[in-house]
Amino acid sequence: MTMIQVRNLMKSFGENHVLKDISIDIAEKEVVCIIGASGSGKSTFLRCLNRLEDITSGHVLIENVDITSKKTNINKVRQEVGMVFQHFNLFPHKSVIENIILGPMKARGVPKIEAEQQARELLGKVGLSEKEKAYPASLSGGQKQRVAIARSLAMNPKIMLFDEPTSALDPEMVGEVLQVMKQLAKEGMTMVVVTHEMGFAKEVADRVIYIDEGLIVEENEPLQLFNNPQNERTKAFLSKVL
Ligand code: ADP
Numbered sequence: 053m054t055m056i057q058v059r060n061l062m063k064s065f066g067e068n069h070v071l072k073d074i075s076i077d078i079a080e081k082e083v084v085c086i087i088g089a090s091g092s093g094k095s096t097f098l099r100c101l102n103r104l105e106d107i108t109s110g111h112v113l114i115e116n117v118d119i120t121s122k123k124t125n126i127n128k129v130r131q132e133v134g135m136v137f138q139h140f141n142l143f144p145h146k147s148v149i150e151n152i153i154l155g156p157m158k159a160r161g162v163p164k165i166e167a168e169q170q171a172r173e174l175l176g177k178v179g180l181s182e183k184e185k186a187y188p189a190s191l192s193g194g195q196k197q198r199v200a201i202a203r204s205l206a207m208n209p210k211i212m213l214f215d216e217p218t219s220a221l222d223p224e225m226v227g228e229v230l231q232v233m234k235q236l237a238k239e240g241m242t243m244v245v246v247t248h249e250m251g252f253a254k255e256v257a258d259r260v261i262y263i264d265e266g267l268i269v270e271e272n273e274p275l276q277l278f279n280n281p282q283n284e285r286t287k288a289f290l291s292k293v294l
């Protein structure tokens with residue numbers, strides 16, 4: 053089943069044409085990694101998938117529902133399409149568990165007891181059961197990012213978007229976050245991941261997409277794309293990052 057359909061997506065900021073006609077289908081349970089140089093439009097693309105950006109033209113359908121339509125309930129879209137950012141954006145004055153239960157309680161009216169029970173399950177899943185009462189400032193970057201993932205998952209999303217989730221982390225903490233993402237992929241979550249972690253892309257992605265200047269230049273299964281890139285621009289990019 054197709055989970056995400058992107059049709060002729062264009063996004064401009066004033067005169068800056070950032071996304072120039074992107075079309076792609078992403079299947080349920082598929083893990084797609086997006087690679088490309090800084091400023092090529094990767095974050096903008098992700099943000100269009102949950103309407104954090106209004107698109108200039110084209111369509112984005114999630115499970116056949118056009119999220120670009122004025123009639124679509126944007127809050128429901130954001131619940132169904134979770135997003136994890138480079139900077140964790142946890143609420144600093146709330147404990148770990150409070151950070152996680154806030155969304156389900158406010159947006160979905162889940163009773164506190166129930167939200168806490170689910171939060172504890174999720175904390176177990178990301179390996180942070182002991183930290184439920186801790187405050188974000190006392191956590192390492194890797195721990196904060198795992199809380200951010202748990203918080204996103206608490207909304208029971210159908211799709212998870214990750215925008216360079218490990219780029220702000222000290223190297224020794226990258227692995228623990230990638231491990232949680234790998235587990236999520238294994239459980240069948242549909243994931244779109246902007247990353248510079250080529251090892252993760254090789255191991256976990258079903259498909260890797262190389263974006264340059266707002267266009268999909270090349271896409272393929274990871275081994276093909278990394279070992280046998282067809283486009284000169286892909287070759288040039290990979291020669292710099294691999
Ligand atoms: P990437 O994530 O690949 O580094 P971005 O999607 O963040 O690239 O940015 C692509 C281009 O869009 C850049 O030229 C950036 O300056 C521009 N851009 C991104 N967000 C905004 C915004 N909110 N307002 C104006 N320009 C933006």
Ligand code: MG
Pocket residue numbers: 094095096215
């Ligand atoms: Mg970016």
